[in-house]
Amino acid sequence: MSRVLRFTQLDLRVQQATLKTTLAVGALLALLTWVTAPLPPLIVAVFTFAAAIVAVEPFRADERGRLDALYAVLPVRRAQVVGGRYLTMLGIQLLFAAIGVLLAFAAAAVKGVPMDASLAGLILSAGFALNALILAVETPVLFRVGYARARWVMFTPVLVIAALGALANLSGVNLTQFALSLRAAAWAPALLPVGGLAVLALSALASTRLYAGRDL
Amino acid sequence: MNTVTEPAVVEVRELRKDYGRFQLGPLDLDLPAGYVTGLVGENGAGKTTLLKAMLGLVRPDAGSVRQVGDGQARPGLDLGGVGVVFDHLVVIPEWTVSQAGAAVAPFCPSWDAGLFAELLTRFGVVSGARVGTLSRGEGSKLSLALALARRPRLLILDEPTSGLDPGARYDVIDVFAEFMAADDQHAILFSTHIASDLDRIADHLRVLVDGRLVESGPLPEVLERHAMVRGPSSALPASARAAVRGLRDVGGTFDGLIATQDTAQFGPEVLIEPASIDDIVVRLSHPAERSRA
Amino acid sequence: MVPVILSHTSGVPLYEQIVEQLRSAILRGELAEGTQLTSLRQLARDLGVSLITTTRAYNDLAAAGLIANVPGKGSYVLAVDREASRAEAIRAVRDHLGRVVTTAATAGIEPATLHELLDEVWNEHRH
Numbered sequence: 001m002s003r004v005l006r007f008t009q010l011d012l013r014v015q016q017a018t019l020k021t022t023l024a025v026g027a028l029l030a031l032l033t034w035v036t037a038p039l040p041p042l043i044v045a046v047f048t049f050a051a052a053i054v055a056v057e058p059f060r061a062d063e064r065g066r067l068d069a070l071y072a073v074l075p076v077r078r079a080q081v082v083g084g085r086y087l088t089m090l091g092i093q094l095l096f097a098a099i100g101v102l103l104a105f106a107a108a109a110v111k112g113v114p115m116d117a118s119l120a121g122l123i124l125s126a127g128f129a130l131n132a133l134i135l136a137v138e139t140p141v142l143f144r145v146g147y148a149r150a151r152w153v154m155f156t157p158v159l160v161i162a163a164l165g166a167l168a169n170l171s172g173v174n175l176t177q178f179a180l181s182l183r184a185a186a187w188a189p190a191l192l193p194v195g196g197l198a199v200l201a202l203s204a205l206a207s208t209r210l211y212a213g214r215d216l
Numbered sequence: 217m218n219t220v221t222e223p224a225v226v227e228v229r230e231l232r233k234d235y236g237r238f239q240l241g242p243l244d245l246d247l248p249a250g251y252v253t254g255l256v257g258e259n260g261a262g263k264t265t266l267l268k269a270m271l272g273l274v275r276p277d278a279g280s281v282r283q284v285g286d287g288q289a290r291p292g293l294d295l296g297g298v299g300v301v302f303d304h305l306v307v308i309p310e311w312t313v314s315q316a317g318a319a320v321a322p323f324c325p326s327w328d329a330g331l332f333a334e335l336l337t338r339f340g341v342v343s344g345a346r347v348g349t350l351s352r353g354e355g356s357k358l359s360l361a362l363a364l365a366r367r368p369r370l371l372i373l374d375e376p377t378s379g380l381d382p383g384a385r386y387d388v389i390d391v392f393a394e395f396m397a398a399d400d401q402h403a404i405l406f407s408t409h410i411a412s413d414l415d416r417i418a419d420h421l422r423v424l425v426d427g428r429l430v431e432s433g434p435l436p437e438v439l440e441r442h443a444m445v446r447g448p449s450s451a452l453p454a455s456a457r458a459a460v461r462g463l464r465d466v467g468g469t470f471d472g473l474i475a476t477q478d479t480a481q482f483g484p485e486v487l488i489e490p491a492s493i494d495d496i497v498v499r500l501s502h503p504a505e506r507s508r509a
Numbered sequence: 510m511v512p513v514i515l516s517h518t519s520g521v522p523l524y525e526q527i528v529e530q531l532r533s534a535i536l537r538g539e540l541a542e543g544t545q546l547t548s549l550r551q552l553a554r555d556l557g558v559s560l561i562t563t564t565r566a567y568n569d570l571a572a573a574g575l576i577a578n579v580p581g582k583g584s585y586v587l588a589v590d591r592e593a594s595r596a597e598a599i600r601a602v603r604d605h606l607g608r609v610v611t612t613a614a615t616a617g618i619e620p621a622t623l624h625e626l627l628d629e630v631w632n633e634h635r636h
Binding site for chain 3: 250251252389390393394396397400416417418419420434435436
Binding site: 003006009010013014017018061064065066067069070072073074075076213215216 | 268271272273274275294295296298300302304305306307308309310311315318319320322323324
């Protein structure tokens with residue numbers, strides 16, 4: 001197994017051990033959305049949003065266990081640590097997406113409402129792209145200064161959304177119309193994730209350079 | 217055997233790291249293969265920084281660290297063959313001891329699970345215990361077990377016995393001796409404040425003061441180069457004052473560290489005794505005279 | 510290999526103690542010619558001393574012609590040259606006696622008293 005994958009495996013072991021908190025949060029989320037969501041696809045949205053927050057948990061574990069020092073003395077290069085970490089974050093997002101979709105279908109079945117699968121699909125793609133943008137900004141900072149000193153960067157989701165909103169206002173784009181046209185566009189579900197991955201790849205390059213120069 | 221020119225397994229040359237108020241180096245350090253080297257110095261002298269720079273955790277501003285083996289020198293250390301113990305745990309508190317081993321194992325082809333279990337038993341660390349519940353001493357022992365089970369050829373340890381009671385220290389030093397007896401190319405570099413550990417196992421000594429290496433050599437030779445001088449203040453000639461490092465001249469008596477070759481500067485009223493490692497570290501760290509009328 | 514007992518408080522350097530104990534064992538015949546001594550590293554481990562200490566001890570023993578250090582194989586006891594050892598021992602005793610005589614003469618102790626003292630001390634040490 002390549003070192004990058006071994007690192008992802010290590011990351012997942014760490015997350016597994018700290019599972020309880022994540023599960024508690026997840027259960028609470030699930031309950032909340034089940035009860036409040038009129039539209040099952042909104043459940044997908046909630047979980048996609050939550051994924052952005054949970055995806056940086058590995059950095060918190062690094063800080064708590066001082067794991068950066070461990071990585072530094074294992075025979076794994078810093079670039080491989082970065083690669084493995086990005087894979088972990090993708091994995092977390094996939095997991096949350098899967099749970100969100102399953103719960104949405106379940107909610108639809110239980111409540112007896114129709115499940116708009118294509119809307120859910122669009123939410124997944126757009127959500128992934130948005131998350132990718134958020135993580136692409138946060139992760140290099142986290143690699144450079146560590147979780148404790150990067151708390152300010154956790155505001156990124158809020159900032160990104162605000163920035164997009166401002167951009168929309170400035171360019172006179174009506175968000176609702178934009179969303180509807182996006183929905184109609186056949187390319188959206190395919191291209192948005194690809195765009196997201198591209199952004200993450202660029203971010204990974206930046207992270208590699210920043211992490212390489214970091215004193216531990 | 218000529219103890220001055222034995223080959224080094226790690227060569228540090230002109231290493232420098234600037235932290236503003238503190239500067240490490242420039243310094244040269246050789247880690248002799250087949251021997252145990254003790255790194256001593258007061259807190260803040262730069263021992264941890266030096267070890268981190270050697271391991272690549274910290275990037276030096278200048279200089280190089282090379283590993284020598286099989287007739288060639290390579291930049292940086294081959295981390296696959298190095299076991300490291302920091303002065304803090306590098307595992308998450310939620311893991312059990314055996315989970316910590318399982319996490320590290322996949323990265324180390326030479327991981328010896330049997331040895332890991334054996335060391336835990338020997339050190340009295342329960343494999344089912346949560347890391348977060350371990351005492352400081354147990355934590356150190358776990359770190360050591362994790363480092364040794366990788367079957368490294370080189371051990372780099374930052375204060376591996378601090379926080380351990382004398383009995384535990386005895387066991388740990390014995391494990392080091394076993395490690396050294398297993399292969400004559402093994403080497404250990406450990407930083408410590410505990411002189412009795414050095415007495416039992418250190419072959420070489422490196423003394424760090426304010427980021428500079430002020431003494432380096434085989435331990436018996438370093439000790440032989442220094443002596444402690446004590447006597448009535450009247451027996452301290454003005455000409456000899458400069459030769460005394462860390463001179464304390466208080467209440468009519470004086471003491472300090474001198475080079476053995478300088479004993480001739482003193483008359484018969486003084487006591488000349490061998491210097492201990494602690495004497496050497498303390499007096500070289502505070503060489504300026506401390507006197508009261 | 511005979512047990513080596515080290516004193517950490519006697520002030521006598523550890524390597525010297527090792528040399529003395531092994532030398533005695535060899536001269537007494539307890540370590541026969543050809544016996545392989547414990548390896549340097551194993552001895553360091555057993556005695557709780559550094560490798561440099563055991564190395565110095567074995568080097569000194571080799572320099573005194575009592576053992577041979579074969580690189581890659583180990584250290585072996587050599588045949589005791591009884592006459593040379595005896596001659597060396599006599600030289601050492603003469604040295605010590607010289608100091609004893611000086612001390613005695615300074616204190617005004619006569620040869621007859623010295624002989625008595627020698628017998629007393631000899632008997633004490635035989636036990």
